[in-house]
Amino acid sequence: MTDRHVLVVGIDGVRLDLLPQVDTPHLDTIADAGFLAPIEIDAGTPTMSGPCWTTIVTGVGVARHGVWGNRFDGNRLEVFPDFTTRLAAERGRRTYAVGGWEPLFLARQGGPVFRAPSRLGYLAPRADTPQAWEECDEGVAAEAARVLGSGEELHASFVYLGAVDETAHFLGCGAEYRAAIENADRRLGRLLKGLDERPGRHGEQWTVIVVTDHGHRDEGGHGGDSDLERTAWVAARGPGLPAGRVPRGLRHVDVAAQVYLSLGIELDSHWTLDGTGFAGTA
Numbered sequence: 001m002t003d004r005h006v007l008v009v010g011i012d013g014v015r016l017d018l019l020p021q022v023d024t025p026h027l028d029t030i031a032d033a034g035f036l037a038p039i040e041i042d043a044g045t046p047t048m049s050g051p052c053w054t055t056i057v058t059g060v061g062v063a064r065h066g067v068w069g070n071r072f073d074g075n076r077l078e079v080f081p082d083f084t085t086r087l088a089a090e091r092g093r094r095t096y097a098v099g100g101w102e103p104l105f106l107a108r109q110g111g112p113v114f115r116a117p118s119r120l121g122y123l124a125p126r127a128d129t130p131q132a133w134e135e136c137d138e139g140v141a142a143e144a145a146r147v148l149g150s151g152e153e154l155h156a157s158f159v160y161l162g163a164v165d166e167t168a169h170f171l172g173c174g175a176e177y178r179a180a181i182e183n184a185d186r187r188l189g190r191l192l193k194g195l196d197e198r199p200g201r202h203g204e205q206w207t208v209i210v211v212t213d214h215g216h217r218d219e220g221g222h223g224g225d226s227d228l229e230r231t232a233w234v235a236a237r238g239p240g241l242p243a244g245r246v247p248r249g250l251r252h253v254d255v256a257a258q259v260y261l262s263l264g265i266e267l268d269s270h271w272t273l274d275g276t277g278f279a280g281t282a
């Protein structure tokens with residue numbers, strides 16, 4: 001039986017319209033082997049990291065998971081858990097989540113989103129500055145590449161990179177923002193290298209999904225309803241995702257659904273997900 005695995009890399013706040021202007025060879029490799037497609041954030045979902053990331057990793061919208069902002073009080077994550085927690089608790093799968101944004105990983109502000117993966121990592125930025133976030137993401141990527149490349153059994157993993165978003169908030173979407181996107185792509189390359197170097201990886205089949213949560217206004221900032229803020233994207237490659245077939249009409253809720261499908265798990269009716277995976281409309 002084929003050994004199936006999924007890696008989801010979340011890069012916060014990357015504008016789709018600027019990707020052609022930056023050097024992202026590792027993201028391009030994923031898109032060339034599969035697809036890169038836009039996502040329009042659902043109407044009624046605030047264009048903020050909390051609601052969008054929670055939707056991405058749970059497979060249900062804000063009305064169900066209950067995260068409406070960057071505070072997570074009043075959430076329903078015990079009913080609609082993230083995919084790393086659900087796979088570990090309900091399917092006995094080995095899962096991993098790592099990153100540097102507190103509400104995703106620590107029990108503060110009503111969080112965390114990642115409640116109980118098999119393995120959890122958290123590396124805090126030393127300060128709330130673009131450079132400190134770059135250093136944090138560098139540590140996250142190094143740790144994730146080490147874990148992914150160790151040969152440890154991991155069926156589904158989530159790696160969060162936040163420096164691009166923080167750079168836009170502080171400096172807008174100019175040259176520094178574009179450089180931050182390129183830095184994130186280099187870190188993505190380290191993760192892919194970790195997968196390539198896994199000992200005993202013969203027979204493993206990996207689905208790799210890279211996704212962003214929202215866009216940014218030119219001056220930096222989000223939370224509104226402009227096209228720049230409401231446009232996100234997802235890129236993916238792996239078994240069952242033919243190169244060049246770009247699905248249309250994808251939503252953030254499809255990401256978690258595709259994680260399960262890529263692991264060979266049918267979408268159980270009792271999970272009541274809002275997403276259906278990456279079939280879309282060609």
